Amino acid sequence: MLTGGITRRTTAEQALADGVALIEMGTALAVTPDLPARWRDGREADRYLRPVWLDKALASAAGMAQVRHQLRRLARGTHPTPGTHPAYALLTEQLRQRRALRRYRTWLPTTQGTAIADRPA
Structure with a gap:
């Protein structure tokens, strides 16, 4: 299996x-x-993600945030926006994860009591 960077037929x-x-x-x-x-029509991709020029770890996080940003747009039925700035994608991803963690921390205590009580002895 080959992954990563395949954009041309x-x-x-x-x-x-x-x-x-x-x-x-x-x-x-x-x-x-x-x-x-x-590709079937003999054309190539005409849109690419904006390049990330930061240190390697930050560039990786921003690159993945860009991909998740595009996938969320597709899931909502909107067109991709490949020109989205990597910093914007990373910031919105961090905020989304922070909100999800807050919801999880609120939910978790409500399940711990029932989970332990329901376990067989």
């Missing part, structure tokens, strides 16, 4: 010809959901 075809059994294209499809149809 020629690259995917070459990898398959070299014996790769499966190609994963999550980021490419998050930005260009109609990529398989484009």
Whole structure:
């Protein structure tokens, strides 16, 4: 299986010809959901995520936040916005995770008493 950075049809075809059994294209499809149809019509992707030029750990977090941002837009039925600034995507992802953690911390004590009481002796 090959993952990471596959955005051109020629690259995917070459990898398959070299014996790769499966190609994963999550980021490419998050930005260009109609990529398989484009390839079938002889066209390539015309949208790419904005590059991240930070230290490696921060760049990785911002890159993943960009992908999640695009996937959430697709889930809501809106078009991808590949020009979204990585810092914006990272900040909104951090805020979303903070809210989710707050909800989890509020919910958790309500389940602990019943979970222990319901366990068989």
